[in-house]
Amino acid sequence: MTAPKARRVEPSVEVPISLTVNGEAVEAMVPARQLLADFLREELRLTGTHVGCEQGICGACTINLDGEPVRSCIMLAAQVDGSAITTVEGLSSEGLSPLQQAFKDNHGLQCGFCTPGFLMTLSTIDPEEYPGEEGIREAISGNLCRCTGYGGILQAVRTAWDRPQDG
Amino acid sequence: MKPPPFAYCRPHSLDEALEFLAEHGDEARPLAGGQSLVPMLNHRLARPTVLVDIGAIGDLQRMDRNESGWRIGATVTQRRVERESTEGCDLLRLAMPFIGHRQIRARGTVGGSIAHADPAAELPAVALTLDATMVAAGLDGQREIPAAEFFAGPYMNSLEEGEILSHVTFPTVPPTTRCSFREFARRKGDFAVAGVAATVDFEDGSVTAASLTAFAVGSNPVRLTGAEAAVAGRHLDEAALIDSAEAAAAEIEPWDDIHGSPQYRRQLVAALLRRALQEVAP
Numbered sequence: 001m002t003a004p005k006a007r008r009v010e011p012s013v014e015v016p017i018s019l020t021v022n023g024e025a026v027e028a029m030v031p032a033r034q035l036l037a038d039f040l041r042e043e044l045r046l047t048g049t050h051v052g053c054e055q056g057i058c059g060a061c062t063i064n065l066d067g068e069p070v071r072s073c074i075m076l077a078a079q080v081d082g083s084a085i086t087t088v089e090g091l092s093s094e095g096l097s098p099l100q101q102a103f104k105d106n107h108g109l110q111c112g113f114c115t116p117g118f119l120m121t122l123s124t125i126d127p128e129e130y131p132g133e134e135g136i137r138e139a140i141s142g143n144l145c146r147c148t149g150y151g152g153i154l155q156a157v158r159t160a161w162d163r164p165q166d167g
Numbered sequence: 168m169k170p171p172p173f174a175y176c177r178p179h180s181l182d183e184a185l186e187f188l189a190e191h192g193d194e195a196r197p198l199a200g201g202q203s204l205v206p207m208l209n210h211r212l213a214r215p216t217v218l219v220d221i222g223a224i225g226d227l228q229r230m231d232r233n234e235s236g237w238r239i240g241a242t243v244t245q246r247r248v249e250r251e252s253t254e255g256c257d258l259l260r261l262a263m264p265f266i267g268h269r270q271i272r273a274r275g276t277v278g279g280s281i282a283h284a285d286p287a288a289e290l291p292a293v294a295l296t297l298d299a300t301m302v303a304a305g306l307d308g309q310r311e312i313p314a315a316e317f318f319a320g321p322y323m324n325s326l327e328e329g330e331i332l333s334h335v336t337f338p339t340v341p342p343t344t345r346c347s348f349r350e351f352a353r354r355k356g357d358f359a360v361a362g363v364a365a366t367v368d369f370e371d372g373s374v375t376a377a378s379l380t381a382f383a384v385g386s387n388p389v390r391l392t393g394a395e396a397a398v399a400g401r402h403l404d405e406a407a408l409i410d411s412a413e414a415a416a417a418e419i420e421p422w423d424d425i426h427g428s429p430q431y432r433r434q435l436v437a438a439l440l441r442r443a444l445q446e447v448a449p
Contacts, residue, residue: 012175033169035169079198142269
């Protein structure tokens with residue numbers, strides 16, 4: 001398969017992008033220097049994606065990009081041309097998703113700042129391919145929570161996915 | 168904590184990317200997964216005025232096995248290497264889970280990590296241990312650089328201005344070669360305080376070849392030639408383990424930082440190497 005030869009596009013401080021965000025087509029002209037997290041929050045007003053450390057450490061800005069969890073604070077909006085993104089707003093069309101409800105019921109959050117990042121990381125895991133409790137701990141090791149001690153978060157996952165402790 | 172202004176382009180061919188780099192000289196930087204470069208932009212530790220995004224160049228996203236090994240395009244993500252089989256290259260597979268977190272590996276690339284040459288990074292250590300070959304592409308053609316000559320200091324590589332690291336070939340090893348990858352970090356996903364990579368061949372229980380590397384202890388990953396000599400031709404019994412660990416601790420010149428003193432890093436390397444050799448021993 002040979003892609004049609006693209007015309008040379010010179011470096012520019014404004015970049016056109018088209019992508020899908022939470023199932024809806026989005027077209028925008030973005031500043032080259034704009035971080036993806038800031039594009040989502042400031043242009044699309046999807047403020048559920050939180051900006052914490054802005055250096056790829058805390059995980060609060062995690063989104064689902066083409067099926068993988070990624071940190072939107074260390075990506076440029078210009079880099080996501082042609083991609084499909086889900087943010088925490090896209091997890092459920094009405095009310096809370098089962099995992100969100102389980103977070104609420106099991107003290108999976110206190111202040112809630114980190115919660116969208118946890119939810120988005122966990123949303124990229126298929127509950128049918130449950131990686132075990134160790135696998136869940138591994139998966140969420142890239143998200144920092146300073147309130148819960150993680151116990152409530154693990155309990156929320158077990159509850160939502162109907163898994164026994166250490167199962 | 169926002170990047171300074173720059174111009175951005177996303178060419179679809181390597182030649183076009185090289186042209187942009189040539190036109191803009193040292194003002195331009197190639198951008199792969201951005202997991203090191205974008206934080207550096209956020210911190211304004213890097214201030215390129217042109218970013219050449221190499222993420223849309225098809226040839227750099229390919230991952231093929233040929234007669235000499237796995238030829239991995241520069242923008243193949245670490246997550247993809249982790250998920251897909253790299254048969255005959257176990258060390259590569261073993262090292263992947265130590266790189267940052269899954270969110271980082273989803274974007275972070277093989278070529279990006281190697282070109283970035285972070286002293287604490289895993290992929291440069293794997294490349295050095297396996298004697299990987301780096302392919303540097305330039306407008307005048309491509310050249311091959313052995314791993315032993317590629318790393319030129321902390322965060323420095325031996326690419327010439329205008330060159331892009333386009334592929335890395337990791338040699339495959341026979342199924343009888345045993346591999347181990349170990350590192351110590353304070354928390355899961357943190358940068359290593361010290362790490363060790365090992366591939367060892369045996370015949371009748373004796374070591375016939377050993378490639379041992381330490382990383383996060385100096386400017387670049389370093390082959391532990393003293394420790395390699397200490398195990399050559401020997402069964403990996405207690406005496407051999409002690410000799411090799413002592414040789415490793417003596418031959419490295421660890422730096423001193425907030426994460427560990429040189430003495431602590433010597434002890435870590437000795438302990439990690441001992442465990443690695445115990446793991447691979449038949």
